[in-house]
Amino acid sequence: MDVMGSIVYPIAGLLGLYGFVSLASLLWEGIDRKLVARMQRRVGPPLIQPFYDFLKLMSKETIVPNTANYMFRAAPVLALATAIALLAYTPMGFTPILASKGDVIVFIYLLALISFFKIVGAISSGSPYAKIGAAREATIMVSREPAMMLAIFAIMWRLGKLGVDKPFSMGIFYQHNIWEIGTPMSFVGAIILLYVFCVWLASEIEVGFFNIPDAEEEIAEGLLVEYSGRYLALLKLTKALKAYIAASLVVAIFFPWGIAGHLTGLSADVVNLLFHTLKVFILLFVVGSVFRAVTGRLKITQAVDFLWKNVFLASLVGSLLLAMEVIM
């Protein structure tokens, strides 16, 4: 058995990615806060403010409510662990470390599991505000995922028709992409699916319309109301990682082009990773910062209506258009 190739290199790669993505995603949070501040004609905090926040939260006293059970302590750790594990399946400018046949299911599963752990942690705190937040998070989670799943499965199936060695793997975006199909209908379908994925990304990172589960003004921070100190730091880091990962998915599907050119091996991967990070930042700027700056939140009922009646329908139409010439 090839110990180096199958165990040591993937672990080293995962650790490296984890280090890089932690820094990049927290840095993005700082850039995001700065940009939104400038949009509102404020100066905003320094770019590395999220790092200060993280260190401060880590050093603060952690208070655990009397009513909390053991999942309250376990959930933030599990959520972060899930996010780190997810990095091994996230396309970031190159084929994911553990890419294999059908790992799109693992990707979707782990992404949903992060929200699930947040919900479990919140309902374990014993605070009714956290429970309301958890109920909202669960509601919005089941409303947003079907549109994304339908779209991503349709895209992967369609790309699989073009001939790939590992169908339904997160790596296939770097072999064929959605714009290569080439028919006008598939082009329109891809545009519609881009809209679907942008809305999905906004609801995944809970900005703009979808800032519902943590609604500070209505339900006192919602999910995170009882968390403090170290656990809150872990959850904030998880949130930043998740934003980067979710945006990575959208970038990989719609804008997978690299700039490595004739470079090969590790240097190509590093260049592609940096370029990919730039694309992620641009996408998060459009979907996160601008969207956050120009809109308020919806009510939970309006958000569910919007996700099912608008986004899911768009996903259905886009998928059908994409699949048209294969079906007919």
Add this chain to the structure above:
Amino acid sequence: MRAPILVPTVLRNLVRKPATNLFPKTEPVPVPENFRGQLKYNVDKCVGCRMCVTVCPAGVFVYLPDIRKVALWTGRCVYCAQCVDVCPTGALQMSDEFLLASYDNYDDKFIPLKEEKIEEIRKKLEEQKKAKEKAKAEKAKAEKKA
């Protein structure tokens, strides 16, 4: 969806200069004329008429009958300036100072007339009184002789 109308505004703002005053690095926003800042007390002008004690809504002033002055603690001041308006000698004035944060409620800057100063005035008054009495006594003696 009415949201997109804000997008041009927001993007225009992005390239504009922030409309804020970076206070600790720059001077604070200048105060207007007749700004009501911290209350200043001039002991020498004070004649002890007790008008400020009557008019103050916050109970800043305490009248000291033996020296005929007022003691005051501006930590409780509400900056209404009624004492300034009513003071016949102009011993009370509003200043421009507004950066008054302190770790101590009884900081020196909140108490314009200090204990030592009160003692000093008291001694001075007593000396004056003694001198007067002495003068009186001498005068009486002189009258007796005559």
